[in-house]
């Protein structure tokens with residue numbers, strides 16, 4: 437399973453990269469706005485910092501605008517993946533960009549048929565939003581498993597990118613289902629390594645070690 441960080445914060449991205457497990461980055465307009473910085477600066481810094489795929493989202497709603505924006509976003513690096521929302525115009529843009537070899541991450545996926553359409557249009561990734569589903573009392577993990585099942589049945593090359601991840605259980609369940617990628621904030625990446633019994637065990641080992649008489 438690949439790990440992406442879901443962030444526009446360059447310092448968080450750098451810190452995640454230092455762990456040696458970072459495969460890529462996803463951003464969205466809200467994450468960029470949260471930085472209080474200019475999109476151009478943030479996008480360039482992230483693309484220079486991370487060798488893996490960096491998803492940058494278009495904001496146009498018309499497919500021709502999306503295609504033009506997507507092509508322009510590639511100036512930040514060859515690692516740019518164009519993030520397109522799943523709408524009828526989005527599908528046309530996915531098809532157009534993908535047929536030119538430009539990778540697309542389809543965002544805001546909330547039901548499995550949206551993922552099927554994006555895969556048929558040639559998307560490199562689909563991003564089912566788990567946490568936002570859970571927020572309204574629906575099962576975000578079920579969405580991921582249904583998409584994985586459909587993609588396996590038809591041997592799609594499109595990767596399932598589990599998104600809107602709020603805690604380690606989302607990562608665990610997505611990994612068990614065979615999602616190809618999980619994108620998560622730095623807080624969740626750090627939580628993956630933690631367990632209170634590890635801390636207690638380590639403390640006890642060190643106490644016992646220091647009690648040994650020379």
Ligand code: E4P
Nearest residue numbers: 442462463464568599600601
């Ligand atoms: C996906 O690429 C999105 O940027 C992201 O995962 C959305 O997460 P949120 O629901 O926590 O905003």
